[in-house]
Amino acid sequence: MNHLSTPVLPQIPDIVISRLPIYLRTLRLLKDQGVEVTSSQELGELLGLSSAQIRKDLSHFGEFGKQGTGYNVAYLCNQLEKILKVDCVWPVILVGAGYLGHALASYTGFEHRGFRIVAVFDNDPKKVGGAIGSIIVQPVEAIPAVVRQHRCQIAIIAVPASAAQQVANQLIDAGVKSILCYAPITLTVPPNIRVEYIDPVIHFQHMTFYLEKGCIEE
Amino acid sequence: MNHLSTPVLPQIPDIVISRLPIYLRTLRLLKDQGVEVTSSQELGELLGLSSAQIRKDLSHFGEFGKQGTGYNVAYLCNQLEKILKVDCVWPVILVGAGYLGHALASYTGFEHRGFRIVAVFDNDPKKVGGAIGSIIVQPVEAIPAVVRQHRCQIAIIAVPASAAQQVANQLIDAGVKSILCYAPITLTVPPNIRVEYIDPVIHFQHMTFYLEKGCIEE
DNA sequence: GATCATTTGTGATAAAATGATCAAAAATAT
DNA sequence: ATATTTTTGATCATTTTATCACAAATGATC
Structure with missing residues (x-):
């Protein structure tokens, strides 16, 4: 076996996955309240987590935010639903x-x-x-x-x-x-x-x- | 404030505490089945954890086992109940x-x-x-x-x-x-x-x- | 348009948790 | 009695997780 040929697929830690549904739950709540944009800081305060933690967790899956602005709530909801495969029943x-x-x-x-x-x-x-x-x-x-x-x-x-x-x-x-x-x-x-x-x-x-x-x- | 006078009380990680009720639940089951003695290995297999993890977790609170034998189920139950303060209602x-x-x-x-x-x-x-x-x-x-x-x-x-x-x-x-x-x-x-x-x-x-x-x- | 205040995404660092190893002790087998 | 097996609790090494800190980007303000 040639170890050079083994592809290093980025394994996402399970502990990160386990936080995504929590993020989604709160984002859906914000969305229902009519909030259009949020930040890792706001989300962190709502959840009792550090903003860095939230940003790093999300960074495993892509770039969903905009510097200086934060995250579009509806868009991030959608993305998390896709990642978790709950954009369906x-x-x-x-x-x-x-x-x-x-x-x-x-x-x-x-x-x-x-x-x-x-x-x-x-x-x-x-x-x-x-x-x-x-x-x-x-x-x-x-x-x-x-x-x-x-x-x-x-x-x-x-x-x-x-x-x-x-x-x-x-x-x-x-x-x-x-x-x-x-x-x-x-x-x-x-x-x-x-x-x-x-x-x-x-x-x-x-x-x-x-x-x-x-x-x-x- | 004199930092030398600050007692370094051994802070037990919350993640350790969170596993104790799981241990207790399984130990009570073993006890109900009439099992008198168990080992960290047996417990680990029942719980899907490593034996080292269980031994290390328990070592935060004292020495409950006997080398070569393992743990007395009833005794360990009792000790865990005391630690978790559930030796009461x-x-x-x-x-x-x-x-x-x-x-x-x-x-x-x-x-x-x-x-x-x-x-x-x-x-x-x-x-x-x-x-x-x-x-x-x-x-x-x-x-x-x-x-x-x-x-x-x-x-x-x-x-x-x-x-x-x-x-x-x-x-x-x-x-x-x-x-x-x-x-x-x-x-x-x-x-x-x-x-x-x-x-x-x-x-x-x-x-x-x-x-x-x-x-x-x- | 320049400045300022925000906020992201990330590489570097620190902290925490887990896993491996082993001497010592205990029980069992020979 | 002695050797062998088992198992703990402790130490050390490794892996995993979380935090820090900052460049780059964005929007707001003057």
Whole structure:
């Protein structure tokens, strides 16, 4: 192998990617407020970040600003949406029709940010066939067909921790590539599958480290 | 000021703190499975982290393991719970009694991990007075009294983005020190207030960067 | 049109986090 | 008893991330 022939493609740090959606969220807010131009400094103040950080993050993808002026809000929104590939609507499936599943399936804020829950699954026969808004809850056995039909790459797991790993396996078998897991458990998945987690207790326990101890009991 | 007199207290990196709850979550799982001893390597494999990382993180707080053996699961759980101050139950208040608020208030998984939702608030008169499990929804005006009564330092915001900043202000005025915000917005708060955020769309948009584009429309 | 105040994008620098290595200790096998 | 294996905690090296600082560009002001 000739190392000279290996192309050095500029690998963008994941930590940079993880900040882009935050930038986009705030830029959309500014846009909705009618703000036409902003600066890395203003954005930084809104987000609690340094202006240099924001400029450097954006510089990985191109030059979006104008010296002396700043950034055109609508243009930068558009560019970030393209970079993140959310200039479209992605189909998402949801497993788990408990309270949390209901809350997620009923949430109207996904669509305009690039996502739509297209199907809900549960293994409880009492829940299957029930409706959440316009979506009918299906049995988990229907997952593969629905994933294929919608070419769905993203799934949400909103089942109890005890069932989460098995559900994850079924989703991966069906072809899902990314999972957002609300179950308080770390999933074991192949390296090509991306999992992100939402567990409020993790955040609480992070907070309490910095708080003065103030307990009810125990 | 004499700089020699300034004690160099070992400041523990926040990124280390943020991993401890993950360790604890998995250790509790092992404990529940009857596992008595584990190693940094086993834990690392379960969590997708290097063993060195786990050992170094723990070394900030003391020596919890035994060479050649590893870590006693129950003991390490106990120590982590002390470090994170979750060897007790913290009162938490919740603002927002929509679908999400319902899901959070009904969730039974908080208590054994150190947290209890003690009150729910909403500004919608149609929701005030209603019951979620054993908790009666109160008007937001009652926040200060309840915070004082329970010495509550932690709050959850589960209201629409448009109301979140105002709710945050009310919570901070009432004495809350840490906020878990489910509204898709970055809050502006004084430097002594800690805010953490949960927004599934941020995770989705992070995922799509790495996926092959596959859209429904737009 | 010259001057001044802003603001970007970036190379250089500093700081932080991670990973590799290893002696010492403990348990197990021989 | 001795050798072997395992595993920690510490140190050192490397990589990654964040910050600094400034030339160049832009628009506003005089």
